[in-house]
Amino acid sequence: MGVRRKGRENALKVLYSMDLNPVSHKEACMHVLNFGELPENTRAFTRELVKETLERLDEIDGHIRKASLKWEISRMAAVDRNVLRLAVSELTGKTPKPVRVVLNEAIELAKKFGGEESGTFVNGVLDRVRIDLGMES
Numbered sequence: 001m002g003v004r005r006k007g008r009e010n011a012l013k014v015l016y017s018m019d020l021n022p023v024s025h026k027e028a029c030m031h032v033l034n035f036g037e038l039p040e041n042t043r044a045f046t047r048e049l050v051k052e053t054l055e056r057l058d059e060i061d062g063h064i065r066k067a068s069l070k071w072e073i074s075r076m077a078a079v080d081r082n083v084l085r086l087a088v089s090e091l092t093g094k095t096p097k098p099v100r101v102v103l104n105e106a107i108e109l110a111k112k113f114g115g116e117e118s119g120t121f122v123n124g125v126l127d128r129v130r131i132d133l134g135m136e137s
Contacts, residue, residue: 006038007045008086008105012113014050015082053089060088067128079114083122088129099135103127 087106
């Protein structure tokens, strides 16, 4: 598994754990990243993605709110909500990543860790975010 894919997976675990047990992002990162052997570049990418997502959470949630017409963020499944946050963070970050890669990775994370409809839900919301941001797929 690539550095970024594993980093995204671990970032999801950090955000998810913070949803269930409110602790600092540093503490949540420590717990997730100390479980198993991970190369330092994966750890660094995970920490960077979590930090950037949390620093811009209001902005990111605003994009999600606008795109998820009938769903309040607080009522979304925790996995779906945090997959969306990570993806929107990457799409709107200071160094945006290729749109197709971000969307595909988010959908795969949702399918792997979410419910039966998570992949479809995440795909729909992120496609709407992409359109709202004027991005090509």
